[in-house]
Amino acid sequence: MNSSASNTFTRDIPFSDNDFRSIADLARDRFGLSLAESKKPLVYSRLARRLKSRQVSSFSDYLALLNRTEEEEERLELISALTTNVTSFFRENHHFEMVQTVLSQGLAEKARAGGRLRIWSAGCSSGQEPFSIAMTLLEAIPDAPSKNVRILATDIDPKIVAKARAGIYSAEDVSGIPAPLRKKWMTADDAAGKTYAVADGLKSLVTFNELNLMNDWPFAGPFDAIFCRNVAIYFAPDTQRRLWQRLSAKLSPGGLLFIGHSERVTGPALEDLTGVGITSYCKSRTNAQPTLQ
Known part of the structure; x- marks a missing residue:
């Protein structure tokens, strides 16, 4: 088994190293996010839901969708999925x-x-x-x-x-x-x-x-x-x-x-x-x- 295949997620939707790098590049270029390799399982688990919601069968198709001019709302769904909104009143008082x-x-x-x-x-x-x-x-x-x-x-x-x-x-x-x-x-x-x-x-x-x-x-x-x-x-x-x-x-x-x-x-x-x-x-x-x- 080659290294690319060994690093592909064996889940509902295949997720290769190239898929992860493409997502990470887009997140960095548009939103400044820094996604380390260790975040790959988290990125998969959160974005797989978006693919299913949009009825997209592969990450390459999802990336193509994200790069469409008219898909600004989906790009915002991406950033929402990749970040965590944890807050409370008078946090760090x-x-x-x-x-x-x-x-x-x-x-x-x-x-x-x-x-x-x-x-x-x-x-x-x-x-x-x-x-x-x-x-x-x-x-x-x-x-x-x-x-x-x-x-x-x-x-x-x-x-x-x-x-x-x-x-x-x-x-x-x-x-x-x-x-x-x-x-x-x-x-x-x-x-x-x-x-x-x-x-x-x-x-x-x-x-x-x-x-x-x-x-x-x-x-x-x-x-x-x-x-x-x-x-x-x-x-x-x-x-x-x-x-x-x-x-x-x-x-x-x-x-x-x-x-x-x-x-x-x-x-x-x-x-x-x-x-x-x-x-x-x-x-x-x-x-x-x-x-x-």
């Missing part, structure tokens, strides 16, 4: 505590006086992160909806963005919200209390949009804080370095960048970003680069 500290040190006073305050949740998943940010802001600035205070929340997956925008969560989901905040900002969405809806006052602070971080960013910034947590783990090191540099350029001087617990900022961005806590970075006030337009 030390980041929200740091936002609260910065607000108490003057940012809230600036916003109350009419100043601009912007925070970006880049890779917002199903919305728990931006809504946690919103609750943090509203504790410090109760009238934030009437001020120049806004949160941008983006994700590449249109289905997950639609779920986030709806703001409906299970009782288990909201159990991670401190009781006083849960009582204030979540309302029972059904008589049995199994689902909860985000209150309108909280929703009004957050704008949800679809965004592929590998593409152009159609906004100027700058942001007072950026949450980009557990996104870069999917990228190759060189892609990560470019991402950190682009995020740094979108921060105001003194702005904060929060990343995932297994991530570290590397490369040129460290010329402007200094670690100020657990997976937390602050942009220099004196050596800041101009914001990219």
